[in-house]
Amino acid sequence: MKGADGKLDVSESLEVIDDGFELVRIIGKGTVGTVCEYRRRSDDRVVAIKLMKLTPMGTPEVFEGIIKAALATKPLADQTNVVRVFSAGKVPPNTYYIIMEMMRGGTLEEYIKRVELSLKEKLDISAKIADALYAIHFKGIIHGDLKPSNILMSAEGEPYLNDFYLYSSDSSTQIPYMSIGTPFYMSPEQASGALVTPKTDIYSFGVMLYELVTGEMPYSTGMDSINGLIEEITNGSIAPPSKRKRGVSPKLDAVILKLLEKEPDERYRDMALAASDLRGCRENGPISIPAEKQSFWHRFFHRR
Ligand SMILES: Nc1ncnc2c1ncn2[C@@H]1O[C@H](COP(=O)(O)OP(=O)(O)OP(=O)(O)O)[C@@H](O)[C@H]1O
Ligand SMILES: [Mg+2]
Numbered sequence: 001m002k003g004a005d006g007k008l009d010v011s012e013s014l015e016v017i018d019d020g021f022e023l024v025r026i027i028g029k030g031t032v033g034t035v036c037e038y039r040r041r042s043d044d045r046v047v048a049i050k051l052m053k054l055t056p057m058g059t060p061e062v063f064e065g066i067i068k069a070a071l072a073t074k075p076l077a078d079q080t081n082v083v084r085v086f087s088a089g090k091v092p093p094n095t096y097y098i099i100m101e102m103m104r105g106g107t108l109e110e111y112i113k114r115v116e117l118s119l120k121e122k123l124d125i126s127a128k129i130a131d132a133l134y135a136i137h138f139k140g141i142i143h144g145d146l147k148p149s150n151i152l153m154s155a156e157g158e159p160y161l162n163d164f165y166l167y168s169s170d171s172s173t174q175i176p177y178m179s180i181g182t183p184f185y186m187s188p189e190q191a192s193g194a195l196v197t198p199k200t201d202i203y204s205f206g207v208m209l210y211e212l213v214t215g216e217m218p219y220s221t222g223m224d225s226i227n228g229l230i231e232e233i234t235n236g237s238i239a240p241p242s243k244r245k246r247g248v249s250p251k252l253d254a255v256i257l258k259l260l261e262k263e264p265d266e267r268y269r270d271m272a273l274a275a276s277d278l279r280g281c282r283e284n285g286p287i288s289i290p291a292e293k294q295s296f297w298h299r300f301f302h303r304r
Contacts, residue, residue, distance in 0.1 A: 021049070030163075032066075037102055047086065048102045054094040063096045069141050069164035070098045076139065077101075081132040083152055083162040103160060105153025112148070112212065115157070119247060122212050123282040125159050126205075130275035132161045133205060137198040137271060142166040144196050146204035147185045148211070166196065183229060184217055188262045191230045199264035202271060206259025209278075213252065214244040218260065234262070252281045254294040 024037040024046065033052035040047065052063060070088040077084035084101040091097060105111060108125070117125070129151060136143060143150075144165035152162045183191075187203035190196060210218045218238045221228040241256050242248035255277045261267045268274040273288055280287035287294075 021047075032063075033096075046102045048100045050098045050100070052096045052098075054096075063090075065167050066165060067096055067098070069167040070100075072139055072141055072167055073136065073164060076132075076135050080135040081128045081158060081160050082136065083160045100162075103152035103162075104155040105157060107149045108151035108153060108159055108212075109148035111153045111157070119213065120282050123252075123278050126209050126212060127275045127278040127282070129159050129161065129208075130205065130271045130278060132159075133201055134271035134275060136161065136164065137201070140168050142168070142196055142198055143201045143204075145185075146201050146208060147182060148208055151208075183226060184219070186233065187264075188234045189264060191233045197264065198270070199267055202259055202267045202274065203261075203264075205271070205274070206256055206267075209259065210238075210241055210256055213248060213256065214241045216244050249281065249284070250294040251277075251284075251287050251289070254289045255281055255287060258289060 020041050021038040022041055024039055027035045027037055027048065029035075032055070033050045035048055035050045038047055038049050039045070052066070054060065054063060067088045067090065070085045073082050074085050076082045083103060086099040086101070088098040089096070106114070133143065133146075141164055143161065143163075145163060150161070150163040152160050154160065185204040185207045187196075187200045190200055207218060210216075219229060219232045219236065221232045238257065238260055240248075240253040242250070242253050255274070259267060259274060268277075277287040277289070279285075
């Protein structure tokens, strides 16, 4: 079952799942698996299939958690911006799979490089992602690895949440964050090895929004110093987005800084409120953060 590079030989594995599929192309490889485009022979339907193989890094419990989370999102796909999962499960002895809708617009990361978006459009996309996060949290799912490469775009430019790592805060399915991907989006509590909660996703969403709005990460440390980055995430102060990008309002500054509070309890109560504030910022309407606090942050960081 192993290819020349030691990774999964996808075509062989898929035969085990269902020999009614034909491999079109390998889309890409991530930390825990390989995603390929397949065509179902019976009706020519094209799907994306993620195949994951047990490695020393992930215990069966972790993969069971990923499969459980993927299946739990199934009923959400009709109403929310969550990538549609058709089925997910295990191919004995040690391969797991998720069959999903094939997304044609690439990742949000690629999309923003390709398409010049206005601030309003960015806030619109962010509010939709916020709604989808609220929907999964409501179902007891924690994303656990939110980042622009895990937001997939439809051909029409709609964002969809993808790749859920965790189902509930059950500790047996949680793996230390550092081992599953880029550390840039992790929250202070993840950096200190604590269990993740929906508040963790709220923080990671804040990092993503900061990057989307300013074009920069909230931190100055790069990958060359992982300990420096962890220190900055845990203790460093974050410059308000308006310091990095002209045209960011005191309201949007306040929203982003609230998402990025170090203390989970200080962050938004839930993503529904964050979504509503993002729409408030987009329309220059009311938001839930009191005006004194908005101008305080603005004045505090903009004083010379
Ligand atoms: N349903 C899908 N439709 C189209 N492309 C997809 C789909 N799911 C994943 N991809 C793409 O396949 C590639 C590999 O995805 P994968 O999730 O394995 O890795 P990743 O997102 O880069 O990292 P990570 O493992 O941390 O999630 C990525 O480029 C991803 O955007
Ligand atoms: Mg992914």
